[in-house]
Amino acid sequence: MxxxxxxxxxxxxxxxxxxxxxxxxxxxxxxxxxxxxxxxxxxxxxxxxxxxxxxxxxxxxxxxxxxxxxxxxxxxxxxxxxxxxxxxxxxxxxxxxxxxxxxxxxxxxxxxxxxxxxxxxxxxxxxxxxxxxxxxxxxxxxxxxxxxxxxxxxxxxxxxxxxxxxxxxxxxxxxxxxxxxxxxxxxxxxxxxxxxxxxxxxxxxxxxxxxxxxxxxxxxxxxxxxxxxxxxxxxxxxxxxxxxxxxxxxxxxxxxxxxxxxxxxxxxxxxxxxxxxVLDLETEASLGLQGYGELCLTTLxxxxxxxxRYRTGDLVEIAPDASGRRAVQVLGRVKDMTRIGGAKRSAAEIDNAILADPELIYGYEIDVFSDDGEDRLEVRAKAKEGADHDEIKKLVSGRLTAAFGVPAEVKIHPLLDLKSATGGWVSWKTARIKDRRVPEVADDIEARSAADLARAVERAI
The missing domain is CATH 3.40.50.12780 (ANL, N-terminal domain)
Incomplete structure (x- = not known):
């Protein structure tokens, strides 16, 4: 050819x-x-x-x-x-x-x-x-x-x-x-x-x-x-x-x-x-070449x-721009969606809610709990030098509650797990979220891979 x-x-x-x-x-x-x-x-x-x-x-x-x-x-x-x-x-x-x-x-x-x-x-x-x-x-x-x-x-x-x-x-x-x-x-x-x-x-x-x-x-x-x-x-x-x-x-x-x-x-x-x-998340039916759902690729x-028709497992929103070309927003993986407050939330939604003040924090990890059927969030945020810790706690917890309708507690941690930096190559969710409402998988290849990458970084440091 x-x-x-x-x-x-x-x-x-x-x-x-x-x-x-x-x-x-x-x-x-x-x-x-x-x-x-x-x-x-x-x-x-x-x-x-x-x-x-x-x-x-x-x-x-x-x-x-x-x-x-x-x-x-x-x-x-x-x-x-x-x-x-x-x-x-x-x-x-x-x-x-x-x-x-x-x-x-x-x-x-x-x-x-x-x-x-x-x-x-x-x-x-x-x-x-x-x-x-x-x-x-x-x-x-x-x-x-x-x-x-x-x-x-x-x-x-x-x-x-x-x-x-x-x-x-x-x-x-x-x-x-x-x-x-x-x-x-x-x-x-x-x-x-x-x-x-x-x-x-x-x-x-x-x-x-x-x-x-x-x-x-x-x-x-x-x-x-x-x-x-x-x-x-x-x-x-x-x-x-x-x-x-x-x-x-x-x-x-x-x-x-x-x-x-x-x-x-x-x-x-x-x-x-x-x-x-784009595939519908519930029915898996094709939505054509635009819409919100799972990305399905065909190489020409x-x-x-x-x-x-390769199912990527990635969550996207595709829409034409003014020129008629298709703009692509990648919102995370479908399997990384997390149910919070009764609705499935994309990785991008969670990221955007926490990282809305870029001058204040370096990154975060988040735990999702359920108390008597009611979800709550615990966030560990890494503060930037000179940032007001009380302001971070107030802003991040307020945005999470407003966005997802659940209580959120924010703690300032001096050091995050290295998996939050390197584990995203494996899985955004594995790197940043622990869902405490479900039992951990005994042999989770993604968790093992993220941990292996973090150890490699530690050795290099």
């Missing part, structure tokens, strides 16, 4: 030169092609799609195609591929923090078409912040790079744009936190890509290494990825680092990057290469591991 026609169409779409009718025709044709591709080449989809009408004439026909689940990926493993690992340009795999690691090889067409929207997004942000200045961008990617796509993808995107880029993951024996902070200062790094939780942990621990955030650094742009970044967390990052914070890219090892930020901060679906379908690129 030639890459050039895809790249040309993506670039035209990015530049606003594709009409809605052209996009729909492109997506419908690409959907038919990718369905035939996986049926012919993937052992898993050859079985799963047997007897299914794949000659789809309209995008609404997508709802008649069977789902693909995370369990399918773990059970099928290499049978999910439309080819072999030898066909790949690069091999990646999932981290195994939520279950069995699964192969995620990328053929040249997969990798190149995944990098292109990242390059477009990065270019827009660089132009916004560096045009008309003598300063040139230096991008540090603070993420693991062992069989992980983020570092390599950003390397290629940065290279296309002529941006200096370095991998700078402190939780490794070859770097460590002391040298991490030295490099930030020495190179005058002015852009960082990192998970939100780790960015806050870095700000909090920096003084231990003789560096004050933000005073001693040159960082002006934060690009977040790897876990949910609520509006409250985005504002907390911006206030703490004195930098503009972007929810840069949404994606996964399995699915690639189906949504990227614009320079105005809106996260947009990459519609030429993905269909972002006929590469090495296309996924058809």
């Amino acid at each position: 030639a890459i050039a026609p895809w790249a040309d169409f993506i670039t035209r779409w990015n530049d606003g030169k594709v009409t809605p009718e052209e996009l729909t025709d492109w997506q419908t044709s690409a959907l038919r092609t990718v369905l035939g591709h996986v049926y012919d080449k993937s052992p898993f989809y050859g079985r799963r799609l047997a007897g299914v009408n794949l000659d789809i004439k309209e995008l609404t026909g997508l709802a008649d195609i069977p789902f693909t689940t995370k369990d399918d990926l773990r059970e099928a493993m290499h049978d999910m591929l439309s080819g072999t690992v030898a066909d790949a340009a690069f091999y990646f795999e999932t981290t195994g923090t939520t279950g069995r690691p699964t192969p995620c090889p990328r053929a040249p067409i997969d990798f190149d078409l995944n990098v292109l929207p990242l390059a477009h997004a990065l270019d827009a942000i660089v132009r916004k912040h560096f045009t008309g200045t003598e300063e040139r961008p230096v991008l540090a990617v603070v993420a693991p790079n062992d069989v992980h796509a983020a570092c390599l993808s950003l390397s290629f995107a940065a290279k296309q744009l002529g941006i200096a880029k370095l991998d700078l993951f402190p939780i490794t024996p070859t770097l460590g936190f002391a040298r991490f902070f030295e490099v930030l200062v020495e190179l005058k790094v002015n852009m960082i890509l990192c998970s939100p939780g780790l960015l806050m942990a870095l700000a909090e621990m920096s003084s231990t290494y003789g560096v004050e955030v933000p005073e001693d650094l040159s960082v002006k742009v934060l690009l977040t990825t790897g876990e949910m970044c609520s509006d409250g967390m985005r504002d907390l990052l911006a206030q703490t680092w004195h930098a503009e914070s972007y929810n840069f890219m949404y994606g996964s090892q399995e699915a690639g990057c189906p949504a990227v930020t614009r320079a105005d901060g809106t996260v947009m679906a990459v519609e030429p290469t993905y269909l972002l379908e 690129v006929p590469g090495l591991k296309p996924l058809i």
Whole structure:
């Protein structure tokens, strides 16, 4: 499959030169092609799609195609591929923090078409912040790079744009936190890509290494990825680092990057290469390509591991903006929703209620209790230096009670569990919430993975 026609169409779409009718025709044709591709080449989809009408004439026909689940990926493993690992340009795999690691090889067409929207997004942000200045961008990617796509993808995107880029993951024996902070200062790094939780942990621990955030650094742009970044967390990052914070890219090892930020901060679906379908949380029925519910992805690129109606487990709200493009809000995971005061609350709702005063706190952990059937909340908040503790308690407890209709007690803690900083790579809820109303799972892989990550950070510190 030639890459050039895809790249040309993506670039035209990015530049606003594709009409809605052209996009729909492109997506419908690409959907038919990718369905035939996986049926012919993937052992898993050859079985799963047997007897299914794949000659789809309209995008609404997508709802008649069977789902693909995370369990399918773990059970099928290499049978999910439309080819072999030898066909790949690069091999990646999932981290195994939520279950069995699964192969995620990328053929040249997969990798190149995944990098292109990242390059477009990065270019827009660089132009916004560096045009008309003598300063040139230096991008540090603070993420693991062992069989992980983020570092390599950003390397290629940065290279296309002529941006200096370095991998700078402190939780490794070859770097460590002391040298991490030295490099930030020495190179005058002015852009960082990192998970939100780790960015806050870095700000909090920096003084231990003789560096004050933000005073001693040159960082002006934060690009977040790897876990949910609520509006409250985005504002907390911006206030703490004195930098503009972007929810840069949404994606996964399995699915690639189906949504990227614009320079105005809106996260947009990459519609030429993905269909972002929304499923009703109760009925699992398709709501089409917009609405509130679980995100279900279909890869349109006929590469090495296309996924058809892949249930991500992520909670989203998708709506068209003024230009007709679809804006994506990622609100956490569906399974991370917590029933408080008789209603299910998303991770983003809880985050935004607690983090509404970014000048006061670094982060939090929360316990949910039930007394005679009535819910109550206990919050442990990490106060910023000089913040009024009584003011924090009053503001946070008041907002939680107003938002969720339950009493809330706030305590100021000098140090939070490191899982609240690193555990978000595994699960936002595992990292921050303990539901005391239900018994703990004896062998919870997500809890174990979050604890393992926290121990790795402790060793690196």
